[in-house]
Amino acid sequence: MSDEIILAIESSCDETAIAILKNGKELLVNSVNTQIQDHQRFGGVYPELASRLHLQNITKVLSYSLSLKGFDVSSITHVAVTGGPGLPGALQIGVMAAKTIAQYLNVPLISVHHLAGHIYANEYIQDFHYPLLALIASGGNSEIVYLPSPMTFEIIGETEDDAIGEAFDKVARALGLPYPGGVMIDKVSQDPGIEIFPLPKPKVSGYNLSYSGLKSHLVRMIEKEPRDENGKIPEKRVKEYARSTEVAFVNQLLDKLEKAALEKGVKQVVIGGGVSANSYLRAEAKRRFENSEIELVIPPLWCTTDNAAMIAKAAHHMIELNRFAGLDMTSQPDRDLEEESN
Numbered sequence: 001m002s003d004e005i006i007l008a009i010e011s012s013c014d015e016t017a018i019a020i021l022k023n024g025k026e027l028l029v030n031s032v033n034t035q036i037q038d039h040q041r042f043g044g045v046y047p048e049l050a051s052r053l054h055l056q057n058i059t060k061v062l063s064y065s066l067s068l069k070g071f072d073v074s075s076i077t078h079v080a081v082t083g084g085p086g087l088p089g090a091l092q093i094g095v096m097a098a099k100t101i102a103q104y105l106n107v108p109l110i111s112v113h114h115l116a117g118h119i120y121a122n123e124y125i126q127d128f129h130y131p132l133l134a135l136i137a138s139g140g141n142s143e144i145v146y147l148p149s150p151m152t153f154e155i156i157g158e159t160e161d162d163a164i165g166e167a168f169d170k171v172a173r174a175l176g177l178p179y180p181g182g183v184m185i186d187k188v189s190q191d192p193g194i195e196i197f198p199l200p201k202p203k204v205s206g207y208n209l210s211y212s213g214l215k216s217h218l219v220r221m222i223e224k225e226p227r228d229e230n231g232k233i234p235e236k237r238v239k240e241y242a243r244s245t246e247v248a249f250v251n252q253l254l255d256k257l258e259k260a261a262l263e264k265g266v267k268q269v270v271i272g273g274g275v276s277a278n279s280y281l282r283a284e285a286k287r288r289f290e291n292s293e294i295e296l297v298i299p300p301l302w303c304t305t306d307n308a309a310m311i312a313k314a315a316h317h318m319i320e321l322n323r324f325a326g327l328d329m330t331s332q333p334d335r336d337l338e339e340e341s342n
Helices: 036-042 047-070 088-105 114-124 164-175 181-188 212-223 235-264 279-289 309-320
Strands: 005-010 015-022 026-034 078-084 109-113 132-137 142-147 154-158 268-272 295-297
Touching: 005 088, 005 309, 015 047, 015 309, 026 047, 026 309, 036 047, 047 088, 078 088, 078 114, 078 309, 088 109, 109 114, 109 309, 114 132, 114 142, 114 268, 114 309, 132 235, 142 235, 154 235, 164 181, 164 212, 164 235, 181 235, 212 235, 235 279, 268 279, 279 295
Parallel strands: 005 078, 078 109, 132 268, 268 295
Antiparallel strands: 005 015, 015 026, 132 142, 142 154
C-alpha cells in the first residue's frame, strides 16, 4: 500500500502556509510566512494588502517547502486547501495554487473548512475520542462545537456579536497597545500581583457568548482615564486593564465551555484558534478540568495560529470519508461549519 502524502495550503487571512503530511501522522514540512509586521501600521489586517502579499509569497513558500529534505514532488497523493471562511482575495490565491498543483500532478483536491482545521490541529498531540466538544477562539470566531463523530459539527454556542479576539484587539487599541492586540494584552498581564477589578458579566442564554457590550464598557472606562503629557495611560493602569479584560473575557468563555461539557456528556474537550495561545486561558482551562473525567486537549503553541498543518490533518479525515472537491471548486468566504458534516 502506497503512502498518503498530503500537500496542504492555507491563505485565509495573513499567513501564507504550506505543509506536507505523511499518512495522517508524520508532519514532513510546516512552513508559515506571516504578514503581521506588514499590517501593524493599520492596526489590523488590511484585506487588499493581504491578498497582494499572498500572491507575492505563495510561490516562494511553496518552492522552499518542496526543497526541504530533498522531497520528491511526484510522491504527493492529494492536495488540500483552505476553501473558507476567510478574506475573499486571500482565499482565492491559495485555491488557485492548489487547483493548479492538483491538476498538474493529476491528484485529488480537498477543500477544507478553516475552523475544522483549528479543531483537528489538536490531533498532533492526542487522538480524538468521540463525542467531544471543541472551543474555537480567535480574532473572528468564538464558538462551542459538538462533534459526535469525525468531521461532524454542531455549533451549540457562539458569540452574538464580537468574537473574543476581535474584542481583545479593540480594548488593546484603546489602551494604546500595538497590533496584534490580544497578544499584547497577554504579554503585559504577566507580572505577578497585578490587581484586577470587577467587570459586568453578560447575561446570554444557553451556551452563547457576548463581548460587544463588555468591550464597549471597557473602552468608555479607558477614555476617562487620566493621562500623562504624552497622552498615555500610566503603565500600571494599562496592566490592570489588560489583566482584568483577560480574566473577564476568558472566564465567560470557559464558564460556557465547562457547562456544555458536563451537560453534553463528552469524553474530550479540545481548544483551537489564535486565542488558544493565551496563557491565562490555557492555565485556567487546565485548572478547571484537572480533576475531571473529561480529557482536556490544548494544541501546541506552534499550531494555534493559522498554518497548513492543521488543514492537512482535517484533510486526512476527509480522504477517509471520500470527500473531495472538483477542479471547478471556488473559495467560500462565508463557509458554514455545520454544512461540513456527513
